[in-house]
Each structure stands twice: as C-alpha cells, then as structure tokens.
Amino acid sequence: MPDPTVEVTSFMSTSVRYERQGDVGVITVDNPPVNALSQHVRQGLLDCLAEGLADDEAKALVLVGAGRTFIAGADIREFGKPLAEPDLNGVISTYENATKPVVAAIHGTALGGGLEVALGCHYRVAVAQGKVGLPEVKLGILPGAGGTQRLPRVAGVEAAIDMITTGKFVPAGKALQLGIIDAVVDELIPGAVAFARKLVEDGAPLRRVRDMDEKVKAFDAAKLPEIRKQVVKAARGQMSPVGCFDAVAGAVTLPFDEGLKNEREIFGGLMASDQSKALRHIFFAEREALKIPDVPGDTPTLPIRQAAIIGAGTMGGGIAMNFANAGIPVKVLEMSADALERGLGIIRANYAATVSKGRLTQDAMDKRMGLIEGVLDYDALKDADIIIEAVFEEMDIKKKVFSTLDAVAKPGAVLASNTSTLDIDEIAATTSRPEFVIGTHFFSPANVMPLLELVRGAKTSYQVISTSMKLAKTIGKVPVLVGNCDGFVGNRMLEPYVQQGELMLVEGALPAQVDGVLQRWGLAMGPFTMGDMAGLDVSWRIRKRRAATRRNDLFWPTVSDQICEMGRFGQKTKAGYYLYEGGSRTPVTDPKIEQLIVEASKAAGVERREISEDEILKRSLYALINEGAKCLEEGMAIRASDIDVIYCFGYGFPAWRGGPMFQADLIGLDKVLADIKQFHADLDDRWKPAKLIETLVAEGKSFADYDRSR
Template sequence: MNSLVTYQVQDSLALIGLARPPVNALGQPLRAALLQACEQADADPSVRAIVIYGTNGLFCAGADITEFGSPASFAAPDLPGLLVRLTAIDKPLVAAIGKLALGGGLELALACGYRIGEPKTRVGLPEINLGLLPGAGGTQRLPRLVGVQAALEMMISGAPMAANRALELGILDRLADSAEQLLQSACGYAHELIANHAPARPSEPFADPAKGLPADFFERYCLEQEPRWKSRLAPRLVFSAVQAACLLPLQQGLERELALFKQAEASRQSEALRHVFFAEREAGKIPGIDPSTALRPIAKVAVIGAGTMGGGIAMNFANAGIPVVLLERQGDALDRGLAHIRKTYAISLKRGKLTEAQLEQRMSLLSGTLEYADLADADLVIEAVFEQLSIKQEVFRQLDSVCKPGAILATNTSSLDVDQIAAVTARPQDVIGLHFFSPANVMRLLEVVKARETSAQVLATTLKMGRTIGKIPVVSGVCFGFIGNRMLEPYAREAHRLVLEGATPAQVDGVLTGLDLNMGVFSMLDLAGIDVNFLVRDANRAAIAHDDSYCRLGDELYSLGRYGQKTARGFYQYEGRERHNDYEVVALSERLAGELHVSRRPIEDAEIHARCLFMLINEGIQLLDEGIALRAGDIDLVWINGYGFPAHLGGPMFYAQQYGLDKVLAGIQHYRDTLGEYGRMWFTPAPLLERLVAAGKTTIERL
C-alpha cells in the first residue's frame, strides 16, 4: 500500500489509516492513495465494513491549501469525485475522528455513513476563512444531516465545534471514552453495524432540507446578515449553495456547489485570504532563530500599571493559566484595576463564554502589589505606564534593580524608542517591546519590537509566549511607531488634510468603510481618544514631521476638551454609541483652512481613496526597504489584526499588488505634482516602490 495510507484487514474490517503528517492534508497524492485503499476494500469479499482513521491520532485538517488556485486542486482524483465514489461503496464506512476533522476532512467524514469521535474531537467547515465554501459536498450533505439553520451557522462562522455539540447535532454518532480508545471503539461500532445488518448509509434526518422552513427564511437570513457580510463574496456563495441543497436533488446540488466553489477559488478575495493564511505562518520565521534556539521558562508574569491596557494585558496570561502580579503606585488604582478585570470577565460570564468556575480560576491567578520588590521572581515583566519616555525609563531603572537575572523586561510602548528604554538598564539584551493593541484582551495583534541588543533567546521566547496567549506576533524593528503606528501617521495625515481642503469627516470615513475597513480614521480616533492621540503626537512631534499643520484640527479639538466618545464630542457628536455629524467641526475646518492658507474645494471620493491608501502603502514599502518589517506579509498582518483592514483585501501591501504597483506610483506622482507645496513635501514615492515598478515587479519584496 502507498506510504501515505496504511491498510490492514482485521476481523472482517478494512482499517485504512491516513498517514500524511502533520495533519493528513488531502492533497492529490493522499487522495489517490485513499481511493486505491477504498477500492481494494470494496473489492475484497472478506471485508464487511471499513474504518478510516488518522494514524497519528489526528483525522484530517482538510485540503492541501497549497493546491488552491493551481491545477493540482482538481487533479484526479479530485476530492468531490473521491467522496462521491466513497458514498457508492455498499459497505458501512466508519470515520474515526481523532482531534480534528476540518474542511475537506469533515467532508470526508460526512461521505462516510457513520462517524465516531473522542472527547477532544473538534469538527468544522472553516473554508470561509479562505474566501471559499465547502466544495466536496459539505454544503449539500451537512444540511441533510443537521438541518439548514445549523449547517448555515457552522459554515458562515467557520468556527470549529466541540465533540459534545457535534454529537448533539448528529454530526457524530458516538463518542469513544478517550482518544486512546478511539480506534478500538470505532472497530466495535463497525462490528455492531455488521451484526445489525445496517445499511451502508443510514437515512438522512433532513432528507428534504427545505421542509419546515418558514417561506421567507432565506430572504430574512440574507437581510439579517448583510451588514456583516459587506462586500465579502464567500458568505454569499455559501448561502447560494445551501439554497441549492433545498431546491435540487443531491447530485445536481453537488454540481452547483462545485461551480460556486470554483468561482470562489478564482476570486481576488480568496487569493487575498490565502495570502493572509500563509503570511501568518511565515511571520514566525525570523533570521537568527530556529528550533534549536533555547527558550526561557515563563512561569510568572508581572504587569506594571493596572489601567485599561495593563489589566487587559494581564488577562491574556490569566486566560492561559499563567499567574500574574499587577503593580500600581496607589492602592485605590490597583483595586479599580482588579475590579475592572472582574467586571470584564463577568460580561463574558453573562454571555455564556465563561463559567463561574473559570472566572474564579482566572481571578485567582491575578494578584496586586504596590512594591517593586514583589516582582523579584517574575520571569516576564511588561510595563504599561504612561506613554512618556522619561517615565518609562524610570520604571526600567527600578526593574533592573529588583528583577532576577534572566527575567525578560518588556515595554508596551506604542511609539517610543525601545533602544533608549533598554539603555537605562544593565541588561539591554533582556529588553524587548511587546506592543499590545487595545483592548489588549481581545485584539489578536502583538507587535514584538526587537531592540538593537535584544537577544535571540528573548525574541524566540516572547514569540512563543505570544502564540501561547492567542496572539499573532509580528516582529518589528525600532523606529517611531514601529510598523502599525508609523503607517497610521501618513494615513491619518491625509484624512486630516482632506478635511481642511473641503471633505467632511463623514465623507472620508465613508470612503474607507466602503472598502470594508472596520472604521474610518475619524471614528477610530474618537474611539481611541483624541486626547490620547494628541499626547502621543505632542511627545513625538520631532519624529513625526517637519510640518505638522495638517493635524491642527486634532489639536484644536483637544484644546476644546472634545476627546471623542468618552466626552460625547470629537470629530462627531455621540448619543451613547450612536454617531452624528457635527457641523461645528466643518466650521472649525473652514476657519483653520483660512488661517493656514489652504484652498477649499469639493473633494471626490476617488481622491480620498488614493491619498489615504497610497500614503499608507508607500510608508509600508518604506518600512520594508529600511528593514523595520521583515516581509510585506508581516505588514499586512499588522494592519488586518491591529487596525481593521479587511482580511479579504489581503492587507495594504497585498491590496497594492492587486491594485497595481505602477498605478500606486503614478497616483503618488500625480498628487506630488498637483498639490503644490504640500504635495512636494509629502508625496515622495518610496525608493523601493520606484525600483519595483522600474523592474516590472508586481509583488512587493526587497530589491
């Protein structure tokens, strides 16, 4: 038998083991081997039932993603055809699902008549996360198994489902007592089926998926989901495929599903989401770090500052089962911080995302102190105090004096020079930047800032820890704002300047949210706090620009006490979370434009798009050229996970590639020529962008 599949006949059962580590991805070679094994079992009269399992304890995590978009994706035997063939075998097939059955792996299990899992089994159809839909029968077989509503929820969310819920829905027929007993239990189940003369495929609980659905079910579902779907293609294609399951016989439904899958696979959105998938895996590959790099143990963490950011950071570690001590200067501030953490957990409890026992367990891992001496046994200390260099340096002097040798000292600065912070210690090799994004207990991005003397061991340890607490860690070099906030500055600059020139905050934000960004510049600043933005900018004016007149609007709002949502007035007016345009801001913009001699005119949406996005892209390319970012994909991850850039556009760098690097360069040159002195000052193409276009390159890479 092929080395990708094991095959043995044992007591009238053919045991077929998937053996393509690490996750038994269903690429063409494994598909061919599986088909051969199943044909052999079908032809053997001594075989009365077939058990398919994973030889390493994991069933199958899905298709081979590297094949998507290439001829290999549908090379014979293609997965849809293979699974149709399996359903035609007139012997019971039992899928023994260890650990995972995701995507094509679950579709393989659905093609089997019977399924058994173990307590830690998880199943799911996450294709939507790659801009795809299940293309090997998932959209047709799952609604017939669990009903339309449950099937749609599972495919639209893309989230994996725990074993107990899968058993309750009927995706699993049984659960083995443990992972170790799964194969034995699957064989026992197969023998029961033989003894009971069970059919190769049992009758489907929802053979007519449309039966019992309200007449307006699909219309209502689509209307409810539209605000979430925005311009995303994949959810609509999933929806169409499930509709087909309700309207067409199975064979015609499978044909419709396949056509929709190929449409999704060929789309720009799926290409972008596959780029993001691989970018996440590439982000962990760092020069100077390999599997042999020693890691430091992190058994206890300390966080300096129990405010919103410090508390959120602490929660990440408590969630992962790691004890945390929070340090504050005043007892009342410490009490408020711990109370706020409990309140945040209580919200999760109320929403059913946490049990009372889990809440208390996590709170038990959190303690507070007013004394630096209590941090002496911490393995990792994260500073989260006010964004001012002198304050942070003083904290690090204290940490240097009390922390044990080998402790990692991290700063959560969003913009300051980590080298200058490290320089006040006698151990700069142990200092690193860990820039969490707010709210720190929710946002997935963690910018890991490698300072000049940060050791490979410290960098490797913090990257591993970032993944342990559920973050996507992306390495940045030291510069003002690192990757994310440095790119934010020219992006926000153009938004502010456009309002001075005649646009409104709502128009600028509307263009950006029209691209499916979660927020426009001005609503984002109102949420983060205009005061916070002002104080960061004020502390770094020399690093930001030689002419900061473009941000006068933000400065004026700060001086008026209009800090955004927290004061119900910022670039917009607020009633609760409801946002309204504020014509006082327009009047203020007109006044400032007059003082700064900025000519006002009607602004087209296309200009807003070009100026904001091209300047964002240009700065990212410059960061790559300087070596601050290691890869264009790293920049995309920062902006997707930290700033709400839509993943289905692939991030700003990938968006630029799809838009055309030559068009981006031409746009920058156009505004350099047409915006007068302002254009000449700010619209300078990154030299790397010019080199890429001159070389005829269509992808962003160092040259």
C-alpha cells in the first residue's frame, strides 16, 4: 500500500525523481549500481531541484540516493571525453544558491563528485554506516567540482589535505567530528526529512559552504611549505597528491572563486597526464580481469561456508586471516602441536599489532581469532568447502598432500594449491577429481597483499573457476586467472627481470645502483631489496630445480647463489644482498657483497663498465614486457591488461605507471622493439623478441589493440 504522506509530482525521470513527504520535497538519484553522476543524472538533478523549488507545498528539500549508496562519484567512462552539459560545477552552484534549505542524506558512500554535491547542499546528515571521501587522487586527478575548496571550509585545512591527498574514506562518526556532516540519523529518509523540517521550524539560514571561511582563515598559511614537502615525499613521484595539495592550498591563499579557477587549472593538467591515463587504465583493467571469455557469467558457484588451510606457516597463517576477516570459519592443519601453536601465535600477534595501531578493535580481533581453529588431523577437514594447501614449495610434498586430500575431502570441495611455480596439472593428477583442483597463488604477506593469481589446470571446471573468482573478491583479493606454466605469469615474468639485474651486477653495476634507479622510477623496491625481503633461498631452490633446463651456451650469473651459500637469505637472516642491522628492515650496503660481485666479474672474465640509469631501466622494464608478450602468445594471460593488474597489485609496480604492458604502449611498441633488438644483438639470445611484439609493430597495433581483438 503506498505511503499516504508521499505525494508524487508530475516530474519523473529514469534516473532522478522528485516526490514530497508532507512539506518536505525529496529528490532521489536512482542510477544503479552506484548512482554515478552521468550526464542524464546531472540534468535530472537540475530538473528535480527546479521542480522542488517551484512546489509551493515544499518548505525544504532532501537529496538522497536510491539503492545501496548515496552518489559514489563521477561516471569514469566520461573521463577524457568532451564535457557534456550540464557541468557538475554548475549543478552544485545551483543547489548552493537554492532558495529553500537543501539537506543531503548520505548512506553507503558519498565519494568524489558525490561528496562535492553534498557539500553544495546547505546541510548534510548521514546514517552511522555512511562514509565520505574524495578519492580522485587514486585516478591521478583531483576533486574538480569544488571539493578542494569546500572541504577545507568544513573539515579544516589539515584534515582536508590528508583526505584529499590520500583518498581515504571517513566514517560518519568522524565526519561529524570534523564538521563534514551536521548530524547522524538512525533512519535515512525519515531522519533527513525530520532534520529538514526542524531547519524550517527554527528559521535556520541557507548556509553556503563557500561562505564558511572561519577554518581556512584560522589556519596558519606558514605551515603550507612544510606540509607540501611531506606530501611530495609520500607521493614518491606521483603527481596527483601534489596537485591535490596545491589546490587545497588555494583555499587558504585565494578567494573562493579564484580557488575554484585554480582547482580547475590543476585538474585539467592532471587529467591530460600519462599518470592519470595509467591509473584509469588500472581501474578498468581490475574490473575487466573478472571477465573470463570462455566461462559464462551465469555459471553457478559452489557455496563456501567453511575453509581449511594446510600449513600454519607464514603463508598458511596469512591465508587463514583472509577467511576470518571475511567472517568465514577456517581450520588450520599442522602436523605437530608445536608448529600449530607457533603458527596461531603469529596470527594472534599480527592481529594484536593491528589493534595496537587503532585499526581494529579488540572485540573484532577476538571474533576473528574465534573463527580460526587449529587442528592436527586431516579428518578434521572433511566438512570444508575449500581446502588450500600452503606447504613447502616442493612437488613431491604437494602431491602427497593432494593424494591425502582426495581421500579425505568431501565430494564437491575445491582443492587448491598455494604454489608460486609448480605444475597444477601434475598436482591435480594425484587426485580422482582434477576438475575440482585450482591454483591459488597468494602473495606474501598473504593477509596484506591484494593480488591472487588463480591458476586453471587443463581440467579445472568452469564452476570451480567461477567459485574461486567470486571467493577471491569475498576475501578482499584482486583475482586474475592465468594459465598453467612454470611460474605462471607473475613469477615467470619476474625471472628474466631479476636475471637482468644480476647480469648487470657482473657487467659493472652494484645492487644499490640498480635498486635506486628502479625505486626512483616508482617501483616499491628494486630486485635485490625485493629478493632480500622475500627470502633469497626461495628463488635459490627454484633455480636449482630449473638448472637442468638451462641453455649451456648462455652465461648464468652466480652472485645470488654464492650469497645463499654463505647462509645469507635476506631480512630473515639479517643479511642478503644488504645488511639489516638491529632487526631493521632498512637495507645497508655491505662492502663484502660488493667485493664478491667484483670477484664474480673477474671469474667470468668480464671487464666491468659503467652502466647508465637508462640502460638499467630499459633492461629491467623491457625484460618484463618481452616475457609478458610471450605469456600472451601462449595464452597464459588472457589480456595484456591482466598482466598490468598482476604487476600493480602483486609486485609493487606503481599503478600510476599503469603496468609494464601499458608502459610499452605508452613508450611506443616500435621503440621498445628497436631496443630489444639492439639488446639481442649486443648481449645474448635471452633478448630474442617475442613474436607478438614483432607482429603488433608490423601491423601498427598496440597491446591495447590486442586486448580488443580477443
């Protein structure tokens, strides 16, 4: 039965509608799934506001979002295209200058343009679960509809700088403390309508955020240079955080309208930048990776109500935390009580550290620990819907585990291996149900790193693939489906990348030089710092396993092997390529290793030479690109953008660089191919160009074109 207090007026659109509840008009944005501010929504906002202002029965107006959220931001599909009227700045200005009180009612998220629209309203309320934020920095731009000018006027300058330069979300309670919202309400529309009605009764002013200068005037502008230095340092080469800061600084130093103009000028420069193009590429690539061409979107998934992990080591414990964090009960199996208690203790310590930093409550920690049960017998896993093996990276050990699981696991259980290199089909062959076997390559630390490489075997069923993709999202991971080959996609590409680094050591470089070039370019760390962090013994074992397949006519560097033979495995032994003093994770150059490298050059008969930064960068980056192209040729990666997702979410490749394959397109595949051919001529056969690159260049195409052709 319709609510008798709701009167629907003559105006109705497909995306924005106007209704009235008594003497309060309600404007509802209904543009699923997240009420993005597409052109028709912007026009609807103007039309419905005009309808509300013309409605003599409406004394105040409420703006609300239908569905699960308020307005989650701009329509990213419109970015980089000619601006379609009405412009969002004009829409916000019209709301700000409305002649009746307008209250934004926030639930879900008010992000980007959504929060900017809310800041254009006279007042804002939210339910307790609501969140607000201006995350445009993550797309390489800044809030371009007055967010950098209005947020400092309600939240204060330093809080606004923090929110806008990092893109972090703020929950309703914190938003109330900061002054971003004016009240927290129990029920969204009834609470907002009551709030609006009270404004009318009290004769509250039509308060415009643009006129609220108290907080920006109270801020000491002399602090700005030092804060900017901190933002530049934290940005590590990314332009948009610095652009965001400069725009917010304009709110302090310029009148409002000039600050808006300054914001738009900075916005335009950032929008046209390669960094923003890269970040938008990764945004869409992450979503595209969920689409598997041969797996129908409506493939039914298996229920995952109970999980089990075999192995309570670093990886096993981290994987278990992912399930507990998602509210899924998980059993952790170990072969001895001591190993089990040690593993559970590490999980407990990890959670306690998060609690101590204020990022998790003690009650939440207790609930998550309560979902993790340690067991000592395989029979305890018989009810699990998914069992993930996370034991030592040795084929014989894994095959023995899966043979046991085949006898214990219930019919229909997903059997997964957390392997980083090993053959999934060989593992699956030890079971009577290879269609239920899949690779789940988590990245260390598994409770932190977002990437999950899902490895399909020759017989892995569509249902298991679909279930695993869905489960990955449930436990907070970014999944990418890859093919079954040695190292899959990520680690397969990593091998020639690391190898080039080691070859350059023998030729004349030093670890800190190579790492420094790549870190300054934007990588989280270079190959030698990365090796020390991951554990040099891990790759050492893999190299020994692969030694029989190496080409005898190529020179293979031995520096890393020699370091491992010294018992130096990286951070965990406080020494690897670098020294780690007093438990610190900061690498310190070790003269012993530099001397070892010089001696390795002599032993190989190589006269050391100066290696330029340009050569270091190209040999490192192009090794990734060339091997990535081979992964595409062989169908190990579905699309080039999947490779970019793998590297940005799993290997510390800066998202603002867009991934190695995006970089190849940006540089120009013809230029990349020319350099690869030169390396092939000057160095060795490791640089034989991938056929795909040669084909694309010959056809005048890019990796992006290849994506579209699939």
